Structure formats: structure tokens, C-alpha cells
Amino acid sequence: MPARLSARPDFSASPRLLSALGGCSSPIELRELEAKFHERKQLVKLRKQAKQDRAELAKATEWLAQHFEQPAPNDLHADALTQYADEAKEKTRITTEQFAPVIKALRGLLTPDDALEPEVEELVRDGLGILEGWLEFYNGLHKMLVRQLAERGTTAGEVLRARPVTDKIDHAALSREFMARFPKIRAALAK
Numbered sequence: 723m724p725a726r727l728s729a730r731p732d733f734s735a736s737p738r739l740l741s742a743l744g745g746c747s748s749p750i751e752l753r754e755l756e757a758k759f760h761e762r763k764q765l766v767k768l769r770k771q772a773k774q775d776r777a778e779l780a781k782a783t784e785w786l787a788q789h790f791e792q793p794a795p796n797d798l799h800a801d802a803l804t805q806y807a808d809e810a811k812e813k814t815r816i817t818t819e820q821f822a823p824v825i826k827a828l829r830g831l832l833t834p835d836d837a838l839e840p841e842v843e844e845l846v847r848d849g850l851g852i853l854e855g856w857l858e859f860y861n862g863l864h865k866m867l868v869r870q871l872a873e874r875g876t877t878a879g880e881v882l883r884a885r886p887v888t889d890k891i892d893h894a895a896l897s898r899e900f901m902a903r904f905p906k907i908r909a910a911l912a913k
Contacts, residue, residue, distance in 0.1 A: 765842065772848045779855045786862050794870035803874065807867035814860040821853045828853075 794803055828850050831838065838846065901908045 765845065768849075769841075769845055772845060772852060775852045776848065779852055779859065782859050783855065786859060786866065790862065790866050793873055794867075800871065800874055803867060803871050807864060807871055810860060810864040810867050814857070814864055817857060817860050821857060825850060825853050 828846050831846050832843070832850075901911075
């Protein structure tokens with residue numbers, strides 16, 4: 723991702739695996755979940771979706787690790803940074819609400835009472851890792867944006883004021899310095 727977009731990535735808040743398990747639209751039932759894991763056709767589909775989700779999560783996590791300690795881009799206004807931090811906080815809240823029942827149901831499958839087939843147990847553990855990974859990602863994203871905002875030293879809507887000059891200003895020297903910095907303007911004025 724370009725450095726300019728370091729404040730606001732658009733990563734999926736709803737992994738495909740979660741949709742396949744039915745956790746996005748309605749409360750998930752443990753019996754339904756067990757049934758989906760025991761159907762061979764469904765198991766292959768879930769494994770494929772878990773692999774795609776794991777790759778997407780790895781990409782997002784890598785991006786966050788690369789950008790976590792960096793300051794916000796200079797061209798990003800404090801109002802926009804505040805908005806992005808608020809959006810990340812809201813995504814964290816929404817993701818937690820969506821994932822919590824699914825995580826609870828998946829953990830319910832991993833009880834010592836249930837003897838799951840090894841490949842089903844692996845898929846359940848992978849699904850837990852994916853969902854918990856996304857929760858960590860959005861929490862980390864929010865922390866990064868809040869830190870960047872704090873480092874910026876300004877808050878949204880804050881107006882910065884210049885101090886008045888008390889000494890005499892050498893306008894000729896100031897003009898020469900300004901014109902030296904911007905040769906295109908000097909060329910246009912020379913025409």
C-alpha cells in the first residue's frame with residue numbers, strides 16, 4: 723500500500739469463512755455448525771475459504787506491522803485522521819459483535835467431550851485464529867491511528883495561529899529566497 727494511504731486501509735471486516743458458517747446474518751447454532759463441519763463437500767469449501775481468509779489476514783497484519791510505528795502522512799489533516807480513528811474504533815466494535823458468537827461456538831466445538839476428526843479440529847482452530855486475528859488487527863489499527871493523532875499534537879478543528887513578527891523584515895532578501903525555491907514561478911514572471 724502506498725505511504726499516503728497509511729492512515730486508512732480498507733480491509734475486509736467479514737472473512738468469507740464467517741459468512742460460510744452463517745455468523746454474519748443470524749445467531750449461530752452449535753448443531754448447525756457441527757453439521758457444516760461434518761459434510762465433506764462443505765468441509766472442502768470451508769477449508770478453501772479459511773485459506774483465503776488466512777492470506778488476507780496475513781497481508782493486513784503485515785501492513786499494520788510496517789506502518790504501526792510510522793507517523794501519519796504530512797498531507798493528512800488532523801480532522802481526517804480523527805475520522806479514520808473513529809472509523810477504526812467503530813469497525814472494532816462491529817467486528818467484535820459479529821465475531822463473538824462465532825468464536826464462542828467454535829470454542830464450544832473444541833471441548834474435550836467432543837472428539838472431532840483431526841481435519842475438522844484443524845479447521846476449527848484455524849477459524850478461531852482467523853477471527854481472533856481480525857479482532858487484533860482492528861484493535862491495533864485503532865491504536866496506531868490514535869497514537870498518530872497524539873503525535874501530531876493537534877486535535878480536530880484546532881486552529882494554529884502564527885506569532886507576529888517583531889523585528890524588521892528584509893523583503894528583498896525574502897523575495898530572493900522565495901524565488902530561488904520556486905524556479906517555475908520565476909520563469910513565469912520573467913515572461
